Amino acid sequence: MKNLISFILIGLLCACTPVKRTLSDKPEGDLNESVYRISSYCPIEGDCKVNRIKNVSLQVKEVRDGNRGEMYYELIPSESSDVVIYSYNKAVDDVLMDGFYREEIVFEIPKENQRIILEHRNLQDVKMLFGRFCYCKGETGYYKVKRGSANIKYSDSRIRASLDIQILDVPQLIKKVSFTVD
Template sequence: MKSFFALSLVILMFSCDSTKSTSDEKSSNTLSPDEKQEMSKNISSITLESGCLPAGDCNLEVMPNTKMDFKIDTAEMLYPEFVDDLHTNTVKFSYNEDTDKELMDGHYREEVYFEVKNGTKEMNLQDMELKDVNFLYGRFCYCKGSAGYFKVDKGNLTMKDGKLTVEFANGQVPQKLGKITASYK
């Protein structure tokens, strides 16, 4: 019964539909060759250096020409919807903890998202300034009342000389991740 409720909640979160309303959004499928060339001048690759906990697997990726549009589901929980935007890339870090495959509710995952405007070479944000990049933390597990997405306004995000450092505390639910470092081109 518990797993049915959790599965229903996840399906409900991702089944909500909305329409685009921002005039600067443009599908990456409709980009001209010149626009695609310009996009390649932004973060093209990112490599995790530290931050992954030994009990799981991590993935760090750049979602090009994508920004987050925040939505609220019927359970009044926040979630991101990813929309095309020529001026923004979204960076996603995910941590999936190794669990017993025999346990239906044994999964544990944390995610971190933030946006980087195209052409940004350096950034140094602290605490409330994290709102400028829509910094978002997600925790997903069978942990009643302390799972979902949460906006973060405590921490530091620094990009300089090809090095990315993120330190944060969501202040709302327990978290295992706290510091991530990566290199980027």
């Protein structure tokens, strides 16, 4: 009996070991997804990933309905730029119908070997958007990033980015991200 209790306690201790998720690689699988490496913190309640869409440009659009406006983007074919999407998807209980939560940081990068360092309103030089999607009435959709900084380097078909952004319009979980994407 003592051996059984000891075995169960050891099993519980091993199962309760905290998981550190500050460094993640793209899981094996879909060949259409980008190869990436995230070197910043990703909240343990969900998953972070990076996708690079080659040969496209961001076209940001805004629809006004009275005082309320909705922003969205379209991807337009372009040989001179790529679009990068960093996303965080919070794991939720499947029983909850409206329990989803996702954040995205979207930006466009010219296809040139270069380094781009931007701050605050200059982040719009790469058309940077922040998206928040949840069942949060009046606090979802895309927002232009107007506060923060970005250090982006494009070389040898690899993009390295370090972003620190702040959105004043809505709450956000993802503020500082660092990643490399091929």
